[in-house]
Amino acid sequence: MNTLTAANRRHRLGCLGLALVLVGILSYFLFFYRFPSTRDLPWLNLLIIGLGVAFAWKGFRAGRPQAPAWRPGLRSLLFFVSLSLSGLFVYYIFYLSYQIPPPSAVTTSLKTPAGFVLRNHQNRPVALSDFRGRPLIISFYRGHW
Amino acid sequence: MIAISVDSPEENARVIEKLRLGFPILSDPKLKVIDAFGLRHVGGMMGQDISRPAVFILDESGKVLWKKLTDSYRIRVRPQELLQALSNASK
Numbered sequence: 001m002n003t004l005t006a007a008n009r010r011h012r013l014g015c016l017g018l019a020l021v022l023v024g025i026l027s028y029f030l031f032f033y034r035f036p037s038t039r040d041l042p043w044l045n046l047l048i049i050g051l052g053v054a055f056a057w058k059g060f061r062a063g064r065p066q067a068p069a070w071r072p073g074l075r076s077l078l079f080f081v082s083l084s085l086s087g088l089f090v091y092y093i094f095y096l097s098y099q100i101p102p103p104s105a106v107t108t109s110l111k112t113p114a115g116f117v118l119r120n121h122q123n124r125p126v127a128l129s130d131f132r133g134r135p136l137i138i139s140f141y142r143g144h145w
Numbered sequence: 146m147i148a149i150s151v152d153s154p155e156e157n158a159r160v161i162e163k164l165r166l167g168f169p170i171l172s173d174p175k176l177k178v179i180d181a182f183g184l185r186h187v188g189g190m191m192g193q194d195i196s197r198p199a200v201f202i203l204d205e206s207g208k209v210l211w212k213k214l215t216d217s218y219r220i221r222v223r224p225q226e227l228l229q230a231l232s233n234a235s236k
Binding site: 040093097098101103104105106110111112116123128135138140141143145 | 146147148149150151152154156158159161163169170171172173177178179180181182183184185186187189190193195196197198200201202203204205208209210212216217218219220222231
């Protein structure tokens, strides 16, 4: 009875770990991404995710010999899913998001861009010359929101 | 301030409303302006060509005063950085 209770506790530890990992990952894209201080280096999310992996590891390792046969399997699953999701997040943050082309020669040597006319969000034409006579910020987005 | 992306005007209207943007997003589906600025990212979004993120400040006569290209598409120009660049440009 005591063994089962302890196993359940460890099982819950694994679930808590996975839940923390999910919260750490999802909260980055749903909330923390909006703020430069938590977007550029997602320290808070990495902290939550690290805590989640630690819990999942604790649940995976604790008292393995006494646990019923099915329990280690479930705890292993919780731990490895937590670890895999964390790995994917770290891969995205520190590698995938850096996979953009280096600045081109056209960009680095650009002095005065040629005029253009594009359609705005109201489908009306807007020309670069419309802004002549005042400073203009042009921000290029990746799109496909 | 204006923004430019490959998305359609309808999609840009949706984004402006959703994010409550106070500036227009211009549609460049054929990447003509994006190419003129040398920003094409070949196959950058599920195999489709898009723009590399970048910000430019042009002066009153249309000359480039300042530009910023980040190394990561997650990391964009911070508002303070932009304000500082504008302040320096107007001196």
